[in-house]
């Protein structure tokens with residue numbers, strides 16, 4: 001038997017209909033373009049892939065070893081929905097050691113499938129249909145669709161280019177209505193690379209307190225900041241108790257994207273609600289992935305990790321300075337994270353047109369800035385933590401394309 005596709009557009013009711021929320025949602029540009037690059041590679045095309053935020057390294061062996069030992073010794077069953085006590089304790093150790101936070105592993109932490117699942121659980125736990133969530137423009141491609149999936153309304157607030165892609169307080173305040181439930185933001189920021197200082201975090205905190213809002217703080221890139229820029233967790237700032245949901249994960253900084261593992265740190269009543277959602281949605285995060293992740297978070301980062309981060313700084317420096325030297329392009333070193341946010345406005349070409357031309361004619365995959373929101377037009381996002389060979393070849397091809 002083969003599956004039968006309907007002849008007409010699958011909108012509306014009836015056995016062939018697709019839900020309106022999906023029909024109204026764009027696909028994920030980051031994942032779609034990375035998938036396209038993989039498909040082209042399978043077809044024999046030598047694509048240099050700078051699209052999704054995935055480093056070229058594999059997960060360090062000592063972390064794989066821990067997961068593999070767990071699997072071989074029978075750790076192959078579902079765990080508590082909240083995650084294993086060992087994994088949560090490891091996350092609490094990491095927060096104490098690296099982030100100056102005291103989390104109770106029993107009541108304030110939950111294991112998640114990366115930060116995307118952390119966001120899903122958070123939104124289902126705190127947001128009612130019709131509620132509004134304020135988010136950054138440009139911002140991560142999946143935030144707005146995820147809010148919409150659950151009946152919420154995303155309210156993008158432009159970041160200010162003259163503040164190096166941060167919010168101006170008046171603008172943020174002006175976006176708050178009586179339906180606003182939460183502010184969602186990401187630091188180090190995807191896609192612009194901005195790292196919020198404590199003072200800037202305090203501004204977001206003030207607005208949240210004044211209007212009694214939650215803040216969902218996506219800190220997936222927190223272990224990689226460059227130069228003098230340092231990551232500060234919003235939850236450590238004064239008077240933020242009870243309203244911050246911190247999302248962290250290993251996808252980016254331990255090259256563990258395929259493991260789908262992270263955690264959320266939040267007030268106990270929120271964790272309890274997230275746990276209920278997790279029980280119904282997925283039961284729990286993978287058992288042996290939690291065992292590996294417990295080592296990745298629980299132990300002091302080993303040289304396999306710290307050495308990788310050091311090399312990433314060099315690759316980000318190299319790539320952004322090469323991009324900056326391309327005709328019509330300007331690109332600064334990110335303060336944190338590993339994306340080059342390349343301003344292409346002087347080339348006169350739109351971000352989608354240029355991204356498409358780069359992929360089709362030069363076999364270089366990048367993400368058009370427009371995928372990150374209206375304010376992203378005129379930019380390309382380029383992942384800088386690919387192999388040196390790919391970086392050099394990608395730059396060569398981009399030079400050719402922009403000559």
Ligand code: GLU
Pocket residue numbers: 028030031051052053054140142190
């Ligand atoms: N979050 C990464 C990115 O921005 C990976 C792709 C994805 O999960 O969307 O590229």
